[in-house]
Amino acid sequence: MDPVIEQLRHLLDPDRVLSEPDELIVYESDAVTYHKRRPRAVVFPESREEVAAVVRFLSERGIPFLPRGAGTGLSGGAVPSPESVIIELARMNRILEIDYENQRAVVEPGVINVHLSQAVADAGYFYAPDPSSQTACTIGGNVAENSGGPHCLKYGMTTNHILGLEVVLPDGEIVQLGGDGADALGYDLRGLFIGSEGMFGIATRITVRLLRCPPTVETLLADFMTIEAATHTVSEIIAAGIIPAALEMMDKATIGLVEASIFAAGYPTDAAAVLIIELDGLEPAVVRDVARVIDICRAHGAREVRVAQNETERARFWAGRKGAFGAMGRLSPDLMIQDAVIPRSKLPRVLSQIYRIAEHYGLQVANVFHAGDGNLHPNIPYDGRDPEMLERVKRASREIMELCVREGGSITGEHGVGLDKIDYMPLIFSDADLEAMVRVRRCFDPRGLCNPGKVIPIRRCRAF
Amino acid sequence: MYNELEAIVGKEWVRPGNATPEYTVDGVVPDVVLFPGSADEVAEVLRRAHEARWIVAPAGFGTGLDLGNPLAKVDVVISTRRLDRVLEHEPADLTVSVEAGCSLATFNEIIGEHGQWLPLNPPRPEQATLGAIAAVEDFGSLRLGFGLTRDYVIGLTIVQADGTIIKSGGRVVKNVAGYDLNKLFVGSHGTLGIITQLNFKLRPRPEVDSTYALSGGALARLEEAARELVRSELAPVALNLLPAGTVRRCWPSSPVDGSVLLVRFMDLEPVVQYQADQLQQRVARLGLDVSTVGAETAMALWRAIDDFPVDGGDVTVRMSVPRSEAFSMVGLIERTLSAADDVQVIACVGDGTIWVSASYEDTEFTRSRLVASLKALRRECERRRGHLILYRAPRAVKRELDVWGEVGATAGLMRALKQQFDPHGILNPGRFVAGI
Ligand SMILES: Cc1cc2nc3c(=O)[nH]c(=O)nc-3n(C[C@H](O)[C@H](O)[C@H](O)COP(=O)(O)OP(=O)(O)OC[C@H]3O[C@@H](n4cnc5c(N)ncnc54)[C@H](O)[C@@H]3O)c2cc1C
Numbered sequence: 001m002d003p004v005i006e007q008l009r010h011l012l013d014p015d016r017v018l019s020e021p022d023e024l025i026v027y028e029s030d031a032v033t034y035h036k037r038r039p040r041a042v043v044f045p046e047s048r049e050e051v052a053a054v055v056r057f058l059s060e061r062g063i064p065f066l067p068r069g070a071g072t073g074l075s076g077g078a079v080p081s082p083e084s085v086i087i088e089l090a091r092m093n094r095i096l097e098i099d100y101e102n103q104r105a106v107v108e109p110g111v112i113n114v115h116l117s118q119a120v121a122d123a124g125y126f127y128a129p130d131p132s133s134q135t136a137c138t139i140g141g142n143v144a145e146n147s148g149g150p151h152c153l154k155y156g157m158t159t160n161h162i163l164g165l166e167v168v169l170p171d172g173e174i175v176q177l178g179g180d181g182a183d184a185l186g187y188d189l190r191g192l193f194i195g196s197e198g199m200f201g202i203a204t205r206i207t208v209r210l211l212r213c214p215p216t217v218e219t220l221l222a223d224f225m226t227i228e229a230a231t232h233t234v235s236e237i238i239a240a241g242i243i244p245a246a247l248e249m250m251d252k253a254t255i256g257l258v259e260a261s262i263f264a265a266g267y268p269t270d271a272a273a274v275l276i277i278e279l280d281g282l283e284p285a286v287v288r289d290v291a292r293v294i295d296i297c298r299a300h301g302a303r304e305v306r307v308a309q310n311e312t313e314r315a316r317f318w319a320g321r322k323g324a325f326g327a328m329g330r331l332s333p334d335l336m337i338q339d340a341v342i343p344r345s346k347l348p349r350v351l352s353q354i355y356r357i358a359e360h361y362g363l364q365v366a367n368v369f370h371a372g373d374g375n376l377h378p379n380i381p382y383d384g385r386d387p388e389m390l391e392r393v394k395r396a397s398r399e400i401m402e403l404c405v406r407e408g409g410s411i412t413g414e415h416g417v418g419l420d421k422i423d424y425m426p427l428i429f430s431d432a433d434l435e436a437m438v439r440v441r442r443c444f445d446p447r448g449l450c451n452p453g454k455v456i457p458i459r460r461c462r463a464f
Numbered sequence: 465m466y467n468e469l470e471a472i473v474g475k476e477w478v479r480p481g482n483a484t485p486e487y488t489v490d491g492v493v494p495d496v497v498l499f500p501g502s503a504d505e506v507a508e509v510l511r512r513a514h515e516a517r518w519i520v521a522p523a524g525f526g527t528g529l530d531l532g533n534p535l536a537k538v539d540v541v542i543s544t545r546r547l548d549r550v551l552e553h554e555p556a557d558l559t560v561s562v563e564a565g566c567s568l569a570t571f572n573e574i575i576g577e578h579g580q581w582l583p584l585n586p587p588r589p590e591q592a593t594l595g596a597i598a599a600v601e602d603f604g605s606l607r608l609g610f611g612l613t614r615d616y617v618i619g620l621t622i623v624q625a626d627g628t629i630i631k632s633g634g635r636v637v638k639n640v641a642g643y644d645l646n647k648l649f650v651g652s653h654g655t656l657g658i659i660t661q662l663n664f665k666l667r668p669r670p671e672v673d674s675t676y677a678l679s680g681g682a683l684a685r686l687e688e689a690a691r692e693l694v695r696s697e698l699a700p701v702a703l704n705l706l707p708a709g710t711v712r713r714c715w716p717s718s719p720v721d722g723s724v725l726l727v728r729f730m731d732l733e734p735v736v737q738y739q740a741d742q743l744q745q746r747v748a749r750l751g752l753d754v755s756t757v758g759a760e761t762a763m764a765l766w767r768a769i770d771d772f773p774v775d776g777g778d779v780t781v782r783m784s785v786p787r788s789e790a791f792s793m794v795g796l797i798e799r800t801l802s803a804a805d806d807v808q809v810i811a812c813v814g815d816g817t818i819w820v821s822a823s824y825e826d827t828e829f830t831r832s833r834l835v836a837s838l839k840a841l842r843r844e845c846e847r848r849r850g851h852l853i854l855y856r857a858p859r860a861v862k863r864e865l866d867v868w869g870e871v872g873a874t875a876g877l878m879r880a881l882k883q884q885f886d887p888h889g890i891l892n893p894g895r896f897v898a899g900i
Binding site for chain 2: 157159169187190215284417440
């Protein structure tokens with residue numbers, strides 16, 4: 001018996017430490033299935049004191065570890081490095097405080113994203129970041145990835161909604177980063193921690209901003225006979241200075257898959273693309289923007305623009321979008337979910353080149369993405385048992401990334417770098433840029449024990 | 465030193481510190497003031513400074529150099545004012561790249577031609593460079609509606625202490641590649657590197673800007689109104705409480721007596737109108753008066769508020785408390801500072817920021833009494849999980865009261881960052897928190 005596991009059982013209850021190979025299988029990967037490694041053990045702390053105790057124990061012995069939320073990550077961020085112990089935060093799932101007066105709430109990291117919005121809905125509030133995985137992913141995971149979602153177009157990413165964090169640092173010390181109701185002094189350690197992909201420590205308590213639910217919401221579904229018409233519409237809406245709450249696009253391949261699945265939303269299957277455009281705010285603002293958006297859609301040749309007539313119809317428009325990844329999963333054994341960003345005015349050009357790249361490699365590509373902020377998800381269905389096909393998928397992915405970077409974009413808009421995109425980092429960052437990141441990491445985790453091997457490509461930087 | 469620096473930036477861009485009084489750093493006259501013409505020149509200068517251990521104070525126009533703890537000495541001031549070009553404005557993307565030495569006012573004028581703006585309103589936007597605003601994360605009354613600099617910075621170019629140039633972030637509005645180093649440099653007060661270029665995301669400029677004054681009740685009544693407003697569907701971009709004494713200073717022509725709660729809306733015309741109507745109804749129920757502040761008056765009034773205080777008091781402090789505590793703090797401030805002269809208070813009751821300025825007769829006695837009051841107020845802020853900083857103060861006051869206050873357990877992390885990014889401690893040493 002591994003003595004480390006023995007002692008971990010001593011620190012927590014025995015039944016909160018998993019170490020049997022068959023129990024560990026679930027924890028070998030996140031939602032990207034081609035990065036896999038078995039952890040040494042998985043522990044389930046139930047309080048910050050337990051997290052700190054486990055971290056201190058492991059760090060004293062130089063054993064690597066990593067936090068894990070729901071494992072819905074799409075960049076391999078929660079895949080253990082060799083010999084790592086996973087600290088699974090799912091059981092720390094209490095909402096500790098709701099303070100409407102100051103529009104804030106304090107939650108434990110394992111709280112499921114949507115549960116928070118549900119808890120405050122009756123009072124007329126919501127928590128804005130809404131990844132499509134929000135019924136499963138944790139707020140701790142969202143903090144680590146600086147997650148986005150459809151409504152981030154108007155409301156911003158996770159970083160815009162986190163006021164403060166209590167963090168167990170990789171040596172077991174507990175610190176408060178950022179404020180807890182007011183501003184904090186000094187460097188913005190809160191902002192630095194958000195998006196650090198589990199490498200700077202473990203968030204054990206998170207103070208978030210709550211927003212008031214907008215009094216009026218209108219959801220439009222517009223369909224187009226060419227991709228160009230749809231993408232030009234997107235660019236034009238943004239250029240007109242309209243800030244929709246969400247502006248999402250699905251192409252023909254995606255529509256076909258969605259409509260053939262349980263998520264069928266009534267999207268026209270003969271359309272080249274549909275846009276879901278949501279406008280929210282005060283009534284007179286929404287009324288005016290809806291009219292302007294409809295005009296822009298029509299001017300670019302939209303075949304039909306439907307305005308959801310009630311909550312049921314609105315939910316249906318969204319169901320297809322939110323279920324799109326799931327629907328794609330059914331098409332083929334595996335799915336390469338991609339994530340890249342381009343300046344939104346370049347959408348028409350870039351999208352057509354993405355189709356050309358896929359075609360060149362004999363692959364299908366299904367696009368479903370946050371068009372309003374230029375955040376693409378060109379997804380490629382494939383069969384992982386066919387190594388030659390996987391190779392083509394990887395080559396096509398790289399070419400798509402290079403294209404987006406050439407157009408002034410980024411290699412990830414919301415899913416993070418993790419293991420999956422580590423090789424793309426040098427496309428956008430110089431050695432000096434990466435070296436600066438390594439130095440920041442060194443401050444939080446001088447020995448590199450917390451989720452090592454992610455984000456920064458090793459061969460480029462001497463450190464780790 | 466002179467010759468070396470002239471070789472890097474050119475003879476005409478090196479000035480002796482005693483010939484450039486605007487670049488005196490909180491009472492310390494630097495040896496030289498430099499005006500480099502490119503990021504590469506800044507890099508070359510810092511490389512030399514790093515080797516030679518020259519103490520460097522980064523600057524823009526030099527108008528904010530007294531913010532922070534005083535420096536013991538300054539060898540070189542590096543001003544970014546020649547780096548003032550708007551490099552790439554992509555109106556269709558609402559993004560822009562701009563050099564650090566461009567003033568906020570000029571910048572907003574240029575991008576304003578496309579109906580866009582960077583919705584920040586720190587004091588004196590004509591005299592504040594974007595680099596400096598980002599470095600100190602300065603802000604004004606519009607924070608409630610539009611947030612902070614950090615919410616708009618999507619990318620930075622930084623010259624590090626050792627002269628290497630790095631970039632953080634990028635040029636797109638959504639980006640999570642790598643750690644978010646933008647957040648490290650924004651608000652770092654020039655202690656980690658010199659910002660030479662910034663990429664921002666922008667906002668469409670609102671059509672209409674209207675201000676309403678609520679008055680005619682005790683503070684408690686105004687508090688009730690403020691509470692109702694932040695709980696309502698209305699979205700004021702600024703919500704400022706001016707106690708009676710401050711109204712007399714900032715708004716001498718005010719038609720009303722007593723304290724005033726200012727409410728500002730910016731949006732499409734019908735949306736502002738709708739909110740104004742709603743405001744009337746809600747406030748009438750509370751028995752308060754609402755008056756529309758005419759456009760010109762409002763402009764002057766906001767200018768006075770944002771350039772706070774009127775006629776520059778001796779000491780200006782900025783507090784941050786949870787907004788539910790803002791009104792009770794205002795009462796406390798007035799009681800605590802009752803012995804000081806010309807106390808002005810502006811409370812941004814939507815976000816919990818409170819500005820206070822006071823003057824004192826220059827004697828040992830009155831000064832230490834003021835310092836004692838400020839210490840008491842700092843404790844009150846800290847008790848409310850907030851803080852108080854000395855925003856502007858004479859060195860005599862700074863000697864008795866740390867500008868920032870305690871940062872607690874994170875001091876170690878912050879010092880480690882400083883050590884990693886400026887190992888020789890040449891950039892603004894001692895200016896920031898925890899001796900950084
Ligand atoms: C169908 C589907 C749709 C998705 N849609 C979106 C979307 O719209 N937008 C989007 O941004 N993402 C999306 N994602 C990606 C994913 O859901 C997010 O990245 C999410 O934030 C991950 O949360 P998690 O709890 O599952 O974290 P995990 O996958 O468990 O972990 C992710 C990372 O966070 C770290 N971590 C976890 N908890 C903590 C903690 N408490 N402290 C510090 N670090 C921690 C881990 O070490 C790891 O590096 C989607 C995923 C799926 C499967």
